[in-house]
Amino acid sequence: MTRAVTPADLTITPRDRRFGRGMAQDRWWMGGDPVATAFYNALSATFPKGEGFFVEAVRMFRDGADEKLAREIKAFTTQEVMHSREHVQFNRRAIEAGYDLTPLEERVDYRLAITRAKPPIVSLAATMALEHFTAILAHQLLAEPRHLRGADRDAADLWRWHACEEIEHKGVAYDTWLHATRHWTRWKRWKVKAKVMLYITRNFLVDRTSGALELMRQDGVSGPQAWSKLLWYLWIYPGMFRKIAGAWFKFFVPGFHPWNEDDRRLLRTYDAGIAERPVPAKQVRRARPA
Numbered sequence: 263m264t265r266a267v268t269p270a271d272l273t274i275t276p277r278d279r280r281f282g283r284g285m286a287q288d289r290w291w292m293g294g295d296p297v298a299t300a301f302y303n304a305l306s307a308t309f310p311k312g313e314g315f316f317v318e319a320v321r322m323f324r325d326g327a328d329e330k331l332a333r334e335i336k337a338f339t340t341q342e343v344m345h346s347r348e349h350v351q352f353n354r355r356a357i358e359a360g361y362d363l364t365p366l367e368e369r370v371d372y373r374l375a376i377t378r379a380k381p382p383i384v385s386l387a388a389t390m391a392l393e394h395f396t397a398i399l400a401h402q403l404l405a406e407p408r409h410l411r412g413a414d415r416d417a418a419d420l421w422r423w424h425a426c427e428e429i430e431h432k433g434v435a436y437d438t439w440l441h442a443t444r445h446w447t448r449w450k451r452w453k454v455k456a457k458v459m460l461y462i463t464r465n466f467l468v469d470r471t472s473g474a475l476e477l478m479r480q481d482g483v484s485g486p487q488a489w490s491k492l493l494w495y496l497w498i499y500p501g502m503f504r505k506i507a508g509a510w511f512k513f514f515v516p517g518f519h520p521w522n523e524d525d526r527r528l529l530r531t532y533d534a535g536i537a538e539r540p541v542p543a544k545q546v547r548r549a550r551p552a
């Protein structure tokens with residue numbers, strides 16, 4: 263099987279956009295649904311520190327990268343730094359709406375400390391695995407409008423923008439990994455990446471689920487009722503986790519590369535939509551009381 267590679271004509275273009283500045287965000291910005299809001303808020307809580315870690319891990323292995331990869335690492339860094347900047351603001355609005363994100367951020371600190379204590383190649387492998395997660399989540403988010411149906415416009419815009427750039431740079435951590443492990447056998451490379459992906463997946467599912475449950479608890483929903491509502495949301499309808507399961511599995515297939523699926527049509531649709539959109543009138547939304 264020939265290995266697919268990052269398309270030669272791919273240009274990673276950071277889109278320096280800002281969202282929701284000066285606006286109060288509804289506590290349940292996801293269509294008034296505390297469950298959906300909890301899931302996306304829980305994800306967002308991990309981004310500033312998580313994406314900082316991705317950048318650090320990739321840049322540790324940029325030496326000796328060819329010109330194309332070096333250029334892509336630079337653009338990847340710029341995109342992730344801007345994502346962190348916007349999610350810091352988004353998280354601030356979630357805090358202003360009444361949520362305490364501290365326990366979720368502490369969980370991220372805990373996971374990152376464990377990974378950072380290991381050899382740097384483990385950080386790169388973890389980044390590659392998590393970037394696969396973000397790319398397949400991003401694909402779902404852009405491909406299926408039902409995920410963001412009813413969301414506040416500015417918040418939905420932020421998530422679509424982030425999703426678009428995650429797809430665009432989805433090959434960077436993987437190509438850096440191939441570069442960093444170029445002297446390894448294919449078997450060793452597969453074994454390490456599969457092991458790390460299984461470890462990352464367990465932690466991702468456990469931590470995002472418990473993070474969302476914590477935020478639901480802060481909304482007064484807990485116990486079996488909270489579990490059943492969240493599991494239904496994640497696995498049944500709209501079923502984000504169920505929908506990404508097939509794409510997740512492809513990571514283990516020999517010859518996998520993130521660009522085996524060229525989904526740049528989603529980027530073209532996104533960019534065309536932004537170009538056509540009139541500049542929105544400034545509006546200030548009233549926060550829903552906690």
Ligand SMILES: [Fe+2]
Nearest residue numbers: 313342345428
């Ligand atoms: Fe990102």
Ligand SMILES: [Fe+2]
Nearest residue numbers: 342393396428
């Ligand atoms: Fe990313």
